[in-house]
Amino acid sequence: MRLLLLGGTEFVGxxxxxxxxxxxxEVTIFHRGTHAPPQGTHALHGDRTAEGGLAALAEGEWDAVVDTWAGAPSVVRDSARLLADRVGHCAYVSSRSVYAFPVPAGSARGEDAPLVEGSPDDGEMPYAESKRGGELAVLDAFGERALLVRAGLIVGPYENIGRLPWWLNRVARGGPVLAPGPRDLALQFVDVRDLASWTLDALEAGRSGPYDLVSPPGHATMAELLAECVRVTGADAELRWKDPEAVLAAGVEPWWELPFWLPPGELLDGMYGADVSRALAAGLRCRPVAETVADTWAWLQAIGGTAPQRPDRRVVGLEPEREAKLL
Known part of the structure; x- marks a missing residue:
């Protein structure tokens, strides 16, 4: 397979x-040149947001292209139109955020659930609308040759959002750790390597249409995730579990200050209530949470303990002084 990656040097790419x-x-990477591409790839340089920034893609043919763009849908539109006649299939790494909220409590949502509005011609938009506009851009250009990978929470080595790295580094510091309950909170996430493997398999098989790409509900619980963080770091950490009501009453912001964690309610049902039967039937396999946590910790140690941070994303995690006061 001849693969073109729009991006390809960070996290999912x-x-x-x-x-x-x-x-x-054979892998060709089109990127701005701010990060070194993996050895063995052919690099093309350009800025998709600049006038004439796609010039390096004016020639060439590929069996498949993968686009992970999360900004203005018009950027996805321009590259998709340019490549449609010279690329066999296109996979767009979208997001489950494209589904309309709120979600009825206890309802599993699959790919046929209602979607937010979006347009392939939009400029910068909120995240959900941007991803939906990107989907429409790819569908307009590639039609039945378009694969929409609607990812849920993505974790694993190379993470540049900071969720699992924050928990690992926090537990590694040791001492009392604020652990948000309930302990059996069922999480849904996908290891970035499992997402990559499934996406490439799907391209090779010529799959098309939307797929929710995240683990089955309950692939891991909050307790299992944090227990693995304690185990792999070998830290002298004491998990102090607090009921969700107590955590909220203390003013903690779910998801951002305590990554992964959401209290019972509409957001929890929407984030961790996906029906992923279609992806499972198409070969999705999710590695154990223990492997994801261990490999992420090994990667963190190899790079000095500080994970890269995407400049367009908010920094996550509870400040040490604030955690100490809450405890």
Missing amino acids: RALTEDALARGW
Whole structure:
């Protein structure tokens, strides 16, 4: 397979690149040149947001292209139109955020659930509308050759959002750790390497249409996730569990100050209530949470303990002084 990656040097793009190279595919990376591409790839440089920034893609043919863009849908539109006649299939890494909220309590949502509004011609929009506009841009250009990978919470090595790295570094510091309950809170996330593997398999098989890409509900619980953080770091950490009502009453912001954690309610049902039967039937396999946590910790240690941070995303995590006061 000849694969073109729009991006390919960070997190999802890097996982896709490494997996494709391991398969013996010919991999071309189109990026701005701010990060070194993995060895064995062919690099093309350009800024998709600048006038004439796609010039390096004016020639060439590929079997498949993967686009992970999360900004203005018009950027996805321009590259998709340019490549549609010279690329076999297109996978767009979208998000489950494209589904309309609120979600009825206890209802599992699949790919047929209502969607937010979006347009392929939009400029910068809120995240959900941007991803939906990107989907429409790819569908307009590639039609039945378009694969929409609606990812849920993505974790694993190379994470540049900071959720799992924050928990690992916090537990590694040791001492009392504020652990938000309930302990059996059922999480849904996907290891970036499992997402990459499934996406490339789906491209090779010629799959199309939308797929929710996240683990089955209850793949791990909050207690299992934090217990693995304690185990792999070897830290002298004491998990102090607090009921969700107490955490909220203390003014803690769910998701951002305590990554992964959401209290019972509409947001929890929407984030961790996905029906992923379609992806499972199409070959999705999710590695154990223990492997994801251990490999992420090994990667963190290898780079000095500080994970990269995307400049367009909010920094996550509870400040130490604030946690100490709450405890």
